[in-house]
Amino acid sequence: MKMSISLLINGETYQVNVPHKKTLLDVLREDLALTGTKKGCDSGECGACTVLMDGKPVNSCIVLAVDAVGKQITTIEGIGGITELDPIQEALVAHGAIQCGYCTPGIVMTAKALLDSNPHPTESQVREGITGNLCRCTGYVKIVEAIMDVSRR
Amino acid sequence: MSDINYWEPENLTDAVSILADRADQVRALAGGTDLLVKMKKGLTNWKGIVNLKGLTELKGFIYEGQTISIGALTQISALIDNPLLSLHFPALVDAARSLGTPQVRNLATVGGNLCNASPAADVALVLLMYEARLLIMGPNGSRQVSIQEFYVGPGQTVLQQGEILTAIEIDLPPLNSKGVFFKHGKRKSHEIALVNVAVLLTPHPGRKQIAQARIAVGSVASTQLRIKDAEDSLTNSLATLSAFEQAAELVKEAVNPIDDVRSTASYRKQMVGVLTRRALVEAWGEEL
Ligand SMILES: Cc1cc2nc3c(=O)[nH]c(=O)nc-3n(C[C@H](O)[C@H](O)[C@H](O)COP(=O)(O)OP(=O)(O)OC[C@H]3O[C@@H](n4cnc5c(N)ncnc54)[C@H](O)[C@@H]3O)c2cc1C
Ligand code: FES
Ligand code: FES
Numbered sequence: 001m002k003m004s005i006s007l008l009i010n011g012e013t014y015q016v017n018v019p020h021k022k023t024l025l026d027v028l029r030e031d032l033a034l035t036g037t038k039k040g041c042d043s044g045e046c047g048a049c050t051v052l053m054d055g056k057p058v059n060s061c062i063v064l065a066v067d068a069v070g071k072q073i074t075t076i077e078g079i080g081g082i083t084e085l086d087p088i089q090e091a092l093v094a095h096g097a098i099q100c101g102y103c104t105p106g107i108v109m110t111a112k113a114l115l116d117s118n119p120h121p122t123e124s125q126v127r128e129g130i131t132g133n134l135c136r137c138t139g140y141v142k143i144v145e146a147i148m149d150v151s152r153r
Numbered sequence: 154m155s156d157i158n159y160w161e162p163e164n165l166t167d168a169v170s171i172l173a174d175r176a177d178q179v180r181a182l183a184g185g186t187d188l189l190v191k192m193k194k195g196l197t198n199w200k201g202i203v204n205l206k207g208l209t210e211l212k213g214f215i216y217e218g219q220t221i222s223i224g225a226l227t228q229i230s231a232l233i234d235n236p237l238l239s240l241h242f243p244a245l246v247d248a249a250r251s252l253g254t255p256q257v258r259n260l261a262t263v264g265g266n267l268c269n270a271s272p273a274a275d276v277a278l279v280l281l282m283y284e285a286r287l288l289i290m291g292p293n294g295s296r297q298v299s300i301q302e303f304y305v306g307p308g309q310t311v312l313q314q315g316e317i318l319t320a321i322e323i324d325l326p327p328l329n330s331k332g333v334f335f336k337h338g339k340r341k342s343h344e345i346a347l348v349n350v351a352v353l354l355t356p357h358p359g360r361k362q363i364a365q366a367r368i369a370v371g372s373v374a375s376t377q378l379r380i381k382d383a384e385d386s387l388t389n390s391l392a393t394l395s396a397f398e399q400a401a402e403l404v405k406e407a408v409n410p411i412d413d414v415r416s417t418a419s420y421r422k423q424m425v426g427v428l429t430r431r432a433l434v435e436a437w438g439e440e441l
Binding site: 001002003019020021023042043044047050053056057058059062063064066067110128129131132 | 156157158159161182185186189190192193194202204206230253254255256257259260
């Protein structure tokens, strides 16, 4: 059974016809070609699929698309592009906090929400803030340094 | 994968009647952090979801005299952000902080943590220690049960078909009492408890003797438990390390843990003793 819904993503309204069971993550990637949001574990563990819902980070792999109706969704595509990087993205690049990059969109979204609600976090608040974003490459030190760097600007 | 039915009722009455009519076929959806994970693993045989998101009256806090009522759909993250809870129910806030990840806490609800009835649930364990009353609405009207009576087994509660948990009420704990929540996992964060413990100690005036003790433990039996023998052993006794050690022994004797992917029964039994002793020492909060 499909349902026609409209989703508000990065300030734009998208009309899609989706099965009730389909997650927001799959609709973003498969129906809307917004593939910046990654699929890691598909079960709420890794944070690769992090998007903002009404400004708060959530795992889009455990949110039904139909449940996201009426919410403001922000994905990595709504944050910054190649020509105008968000300060968080700039800092991650500058600190060498990206290796394979698979976790990066999720990290950017989480860091964005963290700094929006708390512009000058302590290092332990940053570490606590990214506990839901697994990175298999960097060892987190550079990611934490990059976020701290942005918070000092 | 076949698709499912979906409802988004706008009020409690409609939600109850859809759930009651479809009996075993449908499940209520709150934050979905348990339900969707199970659905994706193919562990379910139900055919529809009743999304409770329209029931906005089940979200947030109501303060009345000595009681705080927490709406069942209140997010775990909202517990952390509530300064009154930090002041009066610090153990509840600690449990909320320990649950999952920031992303999960923004979705997961207090009611979901209870209704999922996992023996490892963190917020639910502290609510057991704070002696919560659970308000339930169903096809035959509303009823109230104490949290002690709520669990039937792992994943099973007294909720009947069509019943929805609407609110959780907790009374301010006794003056000068201190509540503590400890969780033991393999990692520091983002971990389901191998063992979790919530205790509350109330001193007699003069602070040498214990007036009242509450001890709740999780992940060591098919449901979360209050350990009455251990609590009674502390009532009116002097607060000494040996009294706390003896209470911890009684806890170990009362539990019945299992081996599973996360840990073994014998390790859990050992750790529930260690955690209980540490939590009691911390709750007493002075040199012993
Ligand atoms: C990555 C990850 C980490 C986690 N870590 C932890 C952890 O550390 N500690 C912990 O305790 N839990 C943890 N959980 C489990 C889960 O997040 C919690 O149990 C959460 O509180 C469930 O709430 P929910 O709103 O998401 O429930 P849902 O998934 O929406 O519902 C759970 C069950 O309860 C029923 N239900 C929900 N609300 C009601 C209601 N009001 N009335 C009647 N029935 C209802 C549903 O039908 C369903 O059967 C984790 C989950 C994930 C995915
Ligand atoms: S893909 Fe969603 S948390 Fe891993
Ligand atoms: S850079 Fe590879 S997972 Fe983080």
